[in-house]
Amino acid sequence: MPSVTSTTDVVIRTRGLSKDYHRVRAVDGLDLTVQRGAIYALVGRCGSGKTTVARMLLGLILPTVGEAYVLGRPVRRTEVEIRERVGYLPDKSAFYSGLTARETLEVQRRLFGIRARRRIDEVLDVMGMLDCGDRKVRHLSEDERQRLGIARALLHEPELLVLDEPAQRLDAVSVRNLRELLEHLVFERQVTVFLCDQDIGFAEQVATRIGVLHNGRLAQDMDSSEVGEHRRDYLEVTVSDSRRAAWLIEELLDLDDYAVLRDGVLRIYESLDRSAEINRCLQENGIDVSRLTTERATLEEYFVDVTGADEEGEQ
Amino acid sequence: MAAVFSAELMKLRRSWMPAATVLTAIAGPVFAALAVWAVLTLEQSNVPVPQIDVTWSSFLVEGGSFTILLVFFAVMLACAYVFGREYQEGTLEILAAAPLRSSDIVFGKLAALLAWTAAVSAISFAASIVAGYAVGMGPLAAGDLWSAFGIHVQRTLVCFSGLPLVGWIAMRGRGLLLPATFGVTTVFAAVWLRSLPPARYIPYLMPAAGTPESGVAFPAASWILVVLTMVAGMAVSLWEMTTQDAV
Numbered sequence A: 001m002p003s004v005t006s007t008t009d010v011v012i013r014t015r016g017l018s019k020d021y022h023r024v025r026a027v028d029g030l031d032l033t034v035q036r037g038a039i040y041a042l043v044g045r046c047g048s049g050k051t052t053v054a055r056m057l058l059g060l061i062l063p064t065v066g067e068a069y070v071l072g073r074p075v076r077r078t079e080v081e082i083r084e085r086v087g088y089l090p091d092k093s094a095f096y097s098g099l100t101a102r103e104t105l106e107v108q109r110r111l112f113g114i115r116a117r118r119r120i121d122e123v124l125d126v127m128g129m130l131d132c133g134d135r136k137v138r139h140l141s142e143d144e145r146q147r148l149g150i151a152r153a154l155l156h157e158p159e160l161l162v163l164d165e166p167a168q169r170l171d172a173v174s175v176r177n178l179r180e181l182l183e184h185l186v187f188e189r190q191v192t193v194f195l196c197d198q199d200i201g202f203a204e205q206v207a208t209r210i211g212v213l214h215n216g217r218l219a220q221d222m223d224s225s226e227v228g229e230h231r232r233d234y235l236e237v238t239v240s241d242s243r244r245a246a247w248l249i250e251e252l253l254d255l256d257d258y259a260v261l262r263d264g265v266l267r268i269y270e271s272l273d274r275s276a277e278i279n280r281c282l283q284e285n286g287i288d289v290s291r292l293t294t295e296r297a298t299l300e301e302y303f304v305d306v307t308g309a310d311e312e313g314e315q
Numbered sequence B: 001m002a003a004v005f006s007a008e009l010m011k012l013r014r015s016w017m018p019a020a021t022v023l024t025a026i027a028g029p030v031f032a033a034l035a036v037w038a039v040l041t042l043e044q045s046n047v048p049v050p051q052i053d054v055t056w057s058s059f060l061v062e063g064g065s066f067t068i069l070l071v072f073f074a075v076m077l078a079c080a081y082v083f084g085r086e087y088q089e090g091t092l093e094i095l096a097a098a099p100l101r102s103s104d105i106v107f108g109k110l111a112a113l114l115a116w117t118a119a120v121s122a123i124s125f126a127a128s129i130v131a132g133y134a135v136g137m138g139p140l141a142a143g144d145l146w147s148a149f150g151i152h153v154q155r156t157l158v159c160f161s162g163l164p165l166v167g168w169i170a171m172r173g174r175g176l177l178l179p180a181t182f183g184v185t186t187v188f189a190a191v192w193l194r195s196l197p198p199a200r201y202i203p204y205l206m207p208a209a210g211t212p213e214s215g216v217a218f219p220a221a222s223w224i225l226v227v228l229t230m231v232a233g234m235a236v237s238l239w240e241m242t243t244q245d246a247v
Helices: A050-057 A080-084 A101-111 A118-126 A142-154 A172-189 A200-206 A224-230 A242-251 A272-284 A299-314 B002-013 B017-044 B056-088 B092-096 B102-134 B142-161 B163-172 B177-193 B197-201 B220-243
Strands: A010-021 A024-035 A039-044 A065-070 A086-089 A160-164 A192-197 A209-214 A217-223 A233-239 A258-262 A265-268 A289-296
Touching: A010 A050, A010 A192, A024 A050, A024 A065, A024 A192, A024 A209, A024 A217, A039 A050, A039 A172, A039 A200, A050 A065, A050 A160, A050 A192, A080 A086, A086 A142, A101 A118, A101 A142, A101 B002, A118 A142, A142 A160, A142 A172, A172 A192, A172 A200, A192 A200, A209 A224, A217 A224, A233 A242, A233 A272, A242 A258, A242 A265, A242 A272, A272 A289, B002 B017, B002 B056, B002 B102, B017 B056, B017 B102, B056 B092, B056 B102, B056 B142, B056 B163, B056 B177, B102 B142, B102 B163, B102 B220, B142 B163, B142 B220, B163 B177, B163 B220, B177 B197, B197 B220
Parallel strands: A039 A192, A039 A209, A086 A160, A160 A192
Antiparallel strands: A010 A024, A010 A065, A209 A217, A233 A265, A233 A289, A258 A265
């Protein structure tokens, strides 16, 4: 039987992975490939199916249809070896509230059969938590709890990290530290990172590949080098009468790739070198132009385009 | 399984469970001792009271049937906590992501509960003896001690046999409420129905019903039902952990 995971460089591969919850399809036919050493960010809106995908990769929930292979092995509840090599940060990181941070990691150390107790202090140190190791988890701040969750995922030095909303609840300094840590793990230790995030900003900063999940389907799957292509440059024009300005640029300047964002603001996506001509045309026809700048769309705006299109259409 | 066992004991030790279970286990002997003390005091005061034969045997065995019910309730609560909190607090997702088989998780938890049940039961028995001495029951003969201890062990085993099913109820109910309700209901049912013959064949009622007549607390058929209940509880718990989503 030909193995779909015969290539050792492929760490995650899914084929037609689907999950239904009470007749609602949360994930629909997901075909995904993540290479070793990549930071793959699966982004999407709330309820798009990201967490379901992460859970299916660990065998925590069983797919309705399709299959997933992680680290060369089919994901099943009985497949213990995969979980030995995967670190997991759940969306809502839960802790045994009576334990301290150090005891939380001690429980994890026992569950993973890690002999070296010093590993606990090492990960606490990596996450900047040595000073709060003896504090009860319920007394930790949101940021500290999230860092403890990440420490727990790192404890057994996994080959693959599955992180669900890792930057959520972290403060700005911790987000920066996390970014540096992930880059260190990937480039120095060849760890592969699969992260799910609705924060496109964080994903954009760290990911080497980004997938956009929308309504359970993979709407986009692009390399970080392709990300730039989706950040279109445009002219943003602030005018006194946007409806008339739109008519003018369409009829007199023959431009049709534009959008009226809100009252008084237009975005023109073509002929950016004709900004002076556009400005002159509008002013000669009685439109006051208070601002005209060249901008670059963020990935977030592209993300909203991809994932928000259906909802806007429905309205 | 050993990993889950040690992790579970650590989690239990750091929870409110030790205080709750030990207090419940001691409460039985304390109340029994207070009742004996009241009877003895009234008798000395020449106040007419019902004739109660207060011996070590009756104190440890008859009184022990109520004491063990409190132990049973305490360990059912601990069982509900051990299985149910994973769902209620969302920690099962972490546990299930560890390199453990479903059987490791279920049997590791049950092993921890067996140790817990043994410890609580031992505390309860020791507390009964201390309470008996405290109310001036006189010297305890070795024969009485061993006889009562044997019956206490039998009752403790019956208590443990009911736990796997309670664990499954906690898993099905995704929390503590359902198994705790089950625990309270069975304890009240055991008190209410203890004198009826069927109580000797229903594992959840047996601890209160098992009064020894000839050194054997329960008939053989009772023990078969005890084992069947335990095996059935383990089987459904294992099925639940293996086939159902862990979140």
